[in-house]
Amino acid sequence: MRTVVVLGGYGNFGRRIVQALAGDETYRIVVAGRNATKAQAIAREVGAHGIAIDTAAEELPEILRSLSADLLIHTAGPFQNQSYAVARACIDTGTHYIDLADGRAYVCGIRELDAQAQANAVLIVSGASSLPALSSAVVDKFSPQFSRMQELDVGISSGARPPGRATMDGVLAYVGRPFTQWRDGSWKTVHGWQDMRSQSYPRPVGTRWIANCDVPDLQLFPQRYATLERVTFRAGVGPKYSMLGLWIGSWLVRAGILRTLVPYVPRLHRAALALAPFGSRCSAMHVTIRGLNHNNVARSRSWYLIAENDHGPDIPCFPAIALARKILRGEIHSRGAMPCMGLLTVDEILGVGRDLYLRTEESEHELI
Ligand SMILES: NC(=O)c1ccc[n+]([C@@H]2O[C@H](COP(=O)([O-])OP(=O)(O)OC[C@H]3O[C@@H](n4cnc5c(N)ncnc54)[C@H](OP(=O)(O)O)[C@@H]3O)[C@@H](O)[C@H]2O)c1
Numbered sequence: 001m002r003t004v005v006v007l008g009g010y011g012n013f014g015r016r017i018v019q020a021l022a023g024d025e026t027y028r029i030v031v032a033g034r035n036a037t038k039a040q041a042i043a044r045e046v047g048a049h050g051i052a053i054d055t056a057a058e059e060l061p062e063i064l065r066s067l068s069a070d071l072l073i074h075t076a077g078p079f080q081n082q083s084y085a086v087a088r089a090c091i092d093t094g095t096h097y098i099d100l101a102d103g104r105a106y107v108c109g110i111r112e113l114d115a116q117a118q119a120n121a122v123l124i125v126s127g128a129s130s131l132p133a134l135s136s137a138v139v140d141k142f143s144p145q146f147s148r149m150q151e152l153d154v155g156i157s158s159g160a161r162p163p164g165r166a167t168m169d170g171v172l173a174y175v176g177r178p179f180t181q182w183r184d185g186s187w188k189t190v191h192g193w194q195d196m197r198s199q200s201y202p203r204p205v206g207t208r209w210i211a212n213c214d215v216p217d218l219q220l221f222p223q224r225y226a227t228l229e230r231v232t233f234r235a236g237v238g239p240k241y242s243m244l245g246l247w248i249g250s251w252l253v254r255a256g257i258l259r260t261l262v263p264y265v266p267r268l269h270r271a272a273l274a275l276a277p278f279g280s281r282c283s284a285m286h287v288t289i290r291g292l293n294h295n296n297v298a299r300s301r302s303w304y305l306i307a308e309n310d311h312g313p314d315i316p317c318f319p320a321i322a323l324a325r326k327i328l329r330g331e332i333h334s335r336g337a338m339p340c341m342g343l344l345t346v347d348e349i350l351g352v353g354r355d356l357y358l359r360t361e362e363s364e365h366e367l368i
Helices: 011-024 036-046 060-067 086-093 106-119 130-145 164-171 217-226 241-256 263-280 312-328 347-350
Strands: 002-007 026-032 049-052 071-074 096-098 122-126 147-160 178-183 184-190 197-202 206-212 232-238 283-294 298-307 338-339 357-367
Touching: 002 011, 002 312, 011 026, 011 036, 011 164, 011 312, 026 036, 036 049, 060 086, 071 086, 071 312, 086 096, 086 106, 086 122, 096 206, 096 312, 106 217, 106 232, 106 338, 130 217, 130 283, 130 298, 130 312, 130 347, 147 197, 147 206, 164 197, 164 263, 164 347, 178 217, 197 232, 197 283, 206 241, 217 232, 232 241, 283 312, 298 312
Parallel strands: 002 026, 002 071, 026 049, 071 096, 096 122, 122 338, 147 232
Antiparallel strands: 147 283, 178 184, 178 232, 197 206, 206 232, 283 298, 298 357
16 A cells, blocks of 8 residues: 655645545555644544654654655645755655645756656656646646747635645745746846736636735746746735735835744734634636737637635645646656646646536637
């Protein structure tokens, strides 16, 4: 029986991954995190095994060997300043590795492990989550309709229910901080949670405010889709007061009045949890591609994913679940270290949530 270790397995996303994979009796699930009691509590619920593992543990390779791990799913973020210690331990022990990272440098830099991963015949995949796994799968699906893709605009707006602490730590780390975006064919500096604009989503979501985020797609997409002249990514949360607070915070950091908003995460997280029952239970994602079709006509194509009933927070887990199942079924023969692009289709990713309140919509316009 194959063994899957879920690191951060009782966290917001890790718990959902454990619950999804535990339904298959052909593999054994190990729930791990720094707190053995919490790991064992979730493990008991789903018939898995729970243990304490710290990502910083030097003996991580020995632990993986003792568990006979075949696959490790790493959800223990934030990934923004993390080393590749967990991925390296997986390479050393011949364990396939998937993470949910959204840190730009982390996901883009994973290729530095490629030669070692190939030499040890393991698959090391970073960013098996909404970004860049689902976003790139959507672009891959629609790119054949264009002779030349010129602009790509991606955005996500969550409902009022907050994600876990690690996600908040990660996204608040770049509030007000400079980073680069590919605009008009060159790298321009923008600032985190600024350039706020309203985005229209299909009903029942409606109009949401979204702002600049520093994500792997900003760097990966201009390389993967070479004709793109502009790539933007913005995100937001349902409550407008939260967006206003983040925008004000971004100016305080940019002006040097605050160094970072990260120390406020515990309080902001508690406040967001307390206010969640009064806010929206709908989330949305969009991918808009502008460019020339095969008749050289300028077209804009938009894809929307709408989640109701608070099912949006399940979506970032889908790529990791779909990829884990594919690896365990022996359907992926690639080896090496790579960002999660080209390994999953949109249907494979969204198929994980076929029982949830999710739907997609598409629209197409001729640009004059
Ligand atoms: N790419 C994307 O599109 C995308 C989208 C959303 C989220 N994400 C990623 O998903 C990650 C997880 O988010 P989440 O909302 O599930 O966060 P979370 O609820 O805070 O879960 C993190 C889990 O990791 C564990 N952990 C933290 N530090 C650890 C360590 N040193 N060793 C072992 N376990 C540790 C935590 O438990 P203990 O503290 O008890 O150890 C917790 O169980 C985020 O970091 C974010 O990067 C990616």
